[in-house]
Amino acid sequence: MQPLSLTLKGFRGIRAGLGRDVLTLDFEQLADGAELVAIAGANGRGKTTVMENMHPYLTMPSRAATAGPGGFSYYDHVCLPENEKDLVWSHAGRTYRSQVVIRLNGRRKTEAFLFALSADGAWKPMALEDGTVADGKVETYTRCVEAICGNADTFFTSVFSAQGKRQLSAYRNAEIKTLLADLLGQEEIRVLGQKAAETARLLKLGLAAIWQEQSGLDNDAQRIGGELQRLEGAAGRIAQSLAARQAAQATLEAARSQHAQLAAEREQSQSVELRRTQLQGECSAVIQAGTEAIEALKAQEHSESQRLERLEQRIAQRLTQERNRRLALHNQRQQCLKVLASAPTVRQAEARLPMAEQVLSLRLARVGHWRQQAQRLNQCKASEHLVRQRLSGIEREAGQAALKAEELARRFGLAGVVPCAGTDLQGQCQLLGDAREAQALVPGAQAAIKRLADQRAAAQEELAVLGRQYEGIAAAPQKLAWTEQRAEVAGARSSRYALLAAKAGEQARAKNAFAEIEAELAALGDEMSSCQQGAGTPDELAERQQIGTARQAIAAQHEQQAKHYRATLDRLKQVLAALPPCYDEQRLSESRRKMEDAAQLVATAEQNYLSTVRDAENFTVLTQQATALATRQAQVASRIAKVQSELGDWTLFAKCMSNDGLIALAIDDAGPALAGLANDLLLASYGSRFTVSILTQVETVKGEQKEGFDIQVHDGDSGESKSVGLMSGGERVWINECLIRAVALYLGQNTGRRYGALFSTRRMGRSIPSVSACSWQ
Amino acid sequence: MKREVLRLGGYRQEFFVSQTPELTAMADAAINLEAMAISATA
Numbered sequence: 001m002q003p004l005s006l007t008l009k010g011f012r013g014i015r016a017g018l019g020r021d022v023l024t025l026d027f028e029q030l031a032d033g034a035e036l037v038a039i040a041g042a043n044g045r046g047k048t049t050v051m052e053n054m055h056p057y058l059t060m061p062s063r064a065a066t067a068g069p070g071g072f073s074y075y076d077h078v079c080l081p082e083n084e085k086d087l088v089w090s091h092a093g094r095t096y097r098s099q100v101v102i103r104l105n106g107r108r109k110t111e112a113f114l115f116a117l118s119a120d121g122a123w124k125p126m127a128l129e130d131g132t133v134a135d136g137k138v139e140t141y142t143r144c145v146e147a148i149c150g151n152a153d154t155f156f157t158s159v160f161s162a163q164g165k166r167q168l169s170a171y172r173n174a175e176i177k178t179l180l181a182d183l184l185g186q187e188e189i190r191v192l193g194q195k196a197a198e199t200a201r202l203l204k205l206g207l208a209a210i211w212q213e214q215s216g217l218d219n220d221a222q223r224i225g226g227e228l229q230r231l232e233g234a235a236g237r238i239a240q241s242l243a244a245r246q247a248a249q250a251t252l253e254a255a256r257s258q259h260a261q262l263a264a265e266r267e268q269s270q271s272v273e274l275r276r277t278q279l280q281g282e283c284s285a286v287i288q289a290g291t292e293a294i295e296a297l298k299a300q301e302h303s304e305s306q307r308l309e310r311l312e313q314r315i316a317q318r319l320t321q322e323r324n325r326r327l328a329l330h331n332q333r334q335q336c337l338k339v340l341a342s343a344p345t346v347r348q349a350e351a352r353l354p355m356a357e358q359v360l361s362l363r364l365a366r367v368g369h370w371r372q373q374a375q376r377l378n379q380c381k382a383s384e385h386l387v388r389q390r391l392s393g394i395e396r397e398a399g400q401a402a403l404k405a406e407e408l409a410r411r412f413g414l415a416g417v418v419p420c421a422g423t424d425l426q427g428q429c430q431l432l433g434d435a436r437e438a439q440a441l442v443p444g445a446q447a448a449i450k451r452l453a454d455q456r457a458a459a460q461e462e463l464a465v466l467g468r469q470y471e472g473i474a475a476a477p478q479k480l481a482w483t484e485q486r487a488e489v490a491g492a493r494s495s496r497y498a499l500l501a502a503k504a505g506e507q508a509r510a511k512n513a514f515a516e517i518e519a520e521l522a523a524l525g526d527e528m529s530s531c532q533q534g535a536g537t538p539d540e541l542a543e544r545q546q547i548g549t550a551r552q553a554i555a556a557q558h559e560q561q562a563k564h565y566r567a568t569l570d571r572l573k574q575v576l577a578a579l580p581p582c583y584d585e586q587r588l589s590e591s592r593r594k595m596e597d598a599a600q601l602v603a604t605a606e607q608n609y610l611s612t613v614r615d616a617e618n619f620t621v622l623t624q625q626a627t628a629l630a631t632r633q634a635q636v637a638s639r640i641a642k643v644q645s646e647l648g649d650w651t652l653f654a655k656c657m658s659n660d661g662l663i664a665l666a667i668d669d670a671g672p673a674l675a676g677l678a679n680d681l682l683l684a685s686y687g688s689r690f691t692v693s694i695l696t697q698v699e700t701v702k703g704e705q706k707e708g709f710d711i712q713v714h715d716g717d718s719g720e721s722k723s724v725g726l727m728s729g730g731e732r733v734w735i736n737e738c739l740i741r742a743v744a745l746y747l748g749q750n751t752g753r754r755y756g757a758l759f760s761t762r763r764m765g766r767s768i769p770s771v772s773a774c775s776w777q
Numbered sequence: 778m779k780r781e782v783l784r785l786g787g788y789r790q791e792f793f794v795s796q797t798p799e800l801t802a803m804a805d806a807a808i809n810l811e812a813m814a815i816s817a818t819a
Contacts, residue, residue, distance in 0.1 A: 002789060019815035025808060031790065034805035035783055038795040041810035047794045050810070054792060677785065684781035741782040748786050758782065758791035 001091045001149050001159075002756035003027050003054045010083030010102070013049030017041070021080060025050065049077075051761045053085055056098040056145045057152045058112060058138060061160060062761060074102045074110060081105035091148055091756070097123055098145070112141035149755075154182060158744035161737065161760040168711065168739050170725075176709045177659035177667065177696075180743075184670055184750075186663045193657025200650040207643045214636045217629060224626050231622065234615035241612045245605035252598035259591040269583035276579050283572045290565030297558045301551060308547045315540055326524050333517045339510035342500075346507060349500030356494040363487035370483050373476035380473070384466045391459040398452040405445040411438035660707035664696040667709075670746065671696065677742035678735075685738065689716045692724070692735060711739065 007024040008014050014023045023046070031037040039047045052060040064072040074083070085100040095117040103109045114134035115123035126134040126144045134144045149155055157179060168176065181190055415435035420426045655661050671694035682690045691714045698708035711724040713735060724735055744758070779791055795801045801809075 003792075018810060018813055020813070023813065027808075030808050031792075031806040035790060036779055036804040036806075037790055037792045038801045038804035038807045039792060039810065040795045040798075040801040040807050043796065045810040045814065047810060050808075051792060051794055680785060681781055741786070745782065745786045756789045758779075758786075758788055760779075760791065760793040 001055065001089055001155075004088040004090060004095070006050065006054060006088075007084070007086040008049070008053055009085075010078045010080030011046075011049055011053075011085075012077050012079050013046040015079060017044050017046035017049070023050070027054075048761050051759060053087065054759060055155070055160065056087060056089060056096070056114070056149065057155065058100065058110075058142060059152070061156050074100070075104065075108055078102050078104065096126065096148070098141075100141075110138055111136045112138050114141050114144045151182065153179070154747070155755070157740070158747050159755045159758050161740055161758075168736055171709075173707065173709045174659055177663055180667050180670070181659060181663045184663075184666050186666050189657050189662050189666070190659070193654050193661065193663075196650050196654035196657055200647055200654050203643055203647040203650060207640065207647060210636060210640050210643060214633070214640065217633050217636060221626070221629050221633065224622050224629065228619065228622050228626065231615050231619040234612060234619050237612045238609070238616060241605070241609040245602070245609045248598070248602040248605040252595070252602050255591070255595040255598040259588075259595045262588045262591050266583055266585075266588055269580075272580055273583065276576065276582075279572055279576045279579075283569060283576070286565055286568050286572065290561065290569075293561045293565070294558065297554055297561065301554045301558075304547055304551045304554065308544070311540060311543055311547070322524060326521070329517050329521050329524070333514065333521070336510040336514035336517065339503075339506060340514065342503065343507050346500045346503050349497040350504060353494070353497040353501050356490065356497050360487065360490040360494045363483065363490045366483045367480065367487050370476055370480040373473045374480045377470070377473045377476045380466055380470050384463065384470070387459050387462050387466065391456060391463070394452055394456045394459060398449065398456065401445060401448045401452055405442065405449060408438040408442045408445055411435050412442060415439065664707060667694070668696050670750075673750075674739070674742050674746050677745045678738045681738040681741055682735070685734065690714070690731075690735065691716065692739070711735075 005024070005026045005028065007022065009022045011023075014020055027037075039051060041047050048062060049060070052062060058074075059072040060077065063077065081104050083102040083104070085098070085102075087098045089096055089098070097115040097117070099113040099115070101111045101113075103111075112134075113136050114126040116126045118124050126148075128144055128147050132140055132143050132147075134141050146152065171179065178190075181187070412435050414431055418426075418429060418432050418435070420429040420432060426432050657663075675691075675693050679691045682692065693712045693714070695710045695712060696707070697705045698710050700706055712721050713724050713727060713731075714721040724732055727735065741758075744755075748755075779793070782788065783791060793800075793804075795804065795807070801807050
């Protein structure tokens, strides 16, 4: 396998290291003709990512968690929605192209296409001879690539030295041998070994089933042995059980005959019992008929009693009604008498009523007259009061007029005494002027005094007239009161007489009602006489007598019936007493119980006898079964021995075909060649210091040889030999590299599978600088 | 050793990852990723 060009799109390692989403490397151009091609760059630039995609397999070896399917996923190492690895490579003279598309958009999906370059220069999908076509599915792609380049494990172990890969010395015995078996083409032997192991496993399962069968047979044999032991002597017990059965049958026969005898006696007694039952039935019938007849008579007696009771109730009800009516008539009579007692008073009132009414009218006329006089007296009093008020006013005014006249006279008198009279000063003197003014007013004052004197005289005259009128009617109020009293007395008398006169009609009605009541009371008669009558009306007496007669007839009939039924019953009881006593059923039931017990004993004896016979037969059958079982046990033991022998053979064969058998021998065969190639490489790298040898058997602490794997390294400088696992880390890296490359060389030389290029991402140790430099020379 | 392996096995090429200039200098050809980085070309 030779890579020609590589394009990576969307790989995280490239994006992080180079800042690119897409990287394309044309190896033909970059390294054409070169043997050693270094992929250089600082840490984290993506060298390992590039290197680990320079092969057509769908993995990145140093990133795979485990070898094989499912150990690696591209999804953790890409970042774009659609990512791609496009590798053009050649192998065995043909050119191929791998296109792997990893999608992260939506549902995750990986598609892998493999094309082959045809003669006309076109890429065509790869098709295998078995019909497999690389159609984009991962399975078909992987199958096509492995058909061209071989198994992925072989490829990565022999030509691809991945960083972090386990060293050969770190593998366990089974792992290293399986790996070397694959590398050495020992698959067929291993498959045979697996088949042999499978055969041995199936034989073990079959052997387990046979063992189980044997165990079942043993259990059966044990069970049958136990049964035989239990049934030992069954034939001898048959005679004993037969004798017991016959004895039980004899007992049963005796019980049956006794029971039959008792049953015959019972049959004989049945006719007597029939007669007894008949007589008892007749007794019951007589008792029932007597009871019914007596009950009928009692019912008639009861009916007559009820009839008499109803008659008594009717009489009592009638007497109660008459008593109540009589009481009511007496009450009405008393009321009539009370009304009629006031008859003379009513007649007197009727006679006096017209005169009383006339007196009343006269009294009322006088009341009217004196009421007018009283009104007049009141008017006179009011007029007198007014006149007196007016007279008082006139006198007060007259007093004032007299005072004023005196004042005017006094002022007028000053005219004669003032010194300025007749002088020039008189025109200017106020006193004189005032006196002359008073002189002019004096006549008016004198006239007013006179007018007031006239008015006073008229008022006094008016008072005198009123006094005369007053004298005539001064006693009017007393007269009015007296006449009103008299009129009231006359009115009361007249009303009383009118009320009494109005009772005249009532008196007449009471008189008539009294007459009717008297007549009705006379018709009802006296209460005492009514009570003395007792039996009531003739109808009632007749009915009472009829009821008495009927009851007497019923009593006579009752006595007669009782006597008749008593006599009949006594006669039947005498006949019953003459019959023989009852049959004892207890004896018969006792006999039946004994017979049943005997039958039960017979059944038990029969069962014992049958059981004993069955045991004897079972003993014979079990003896035959034990013989057959012993034969089968011998057969099974023979089969077990045969299967165990075969199992040993197949187990041994499987071991021969296993890693520790022929494969170990093949490794032993290849060991010198591998060691020789490794030693050639060691010689070329470090000179003659280290030589290696491969061991497939190792020595235990006891000094015994056992299957294993070890790589022994001989140091020419020190002359010591030791396991590669005990060497220093740097030395172990280089020896491991030499061994890995030796395996690839061995494969190329012996299996014909050749790869055009080698790949290494492993960091080479620096612990042996001289050796490191030497390896490049 | 690498050349001896190539010689003994008849291989055409070996690609290897180199972290040191010394090793790179010993190779016949080198693919230098440093030169392909975006920052370097820019």
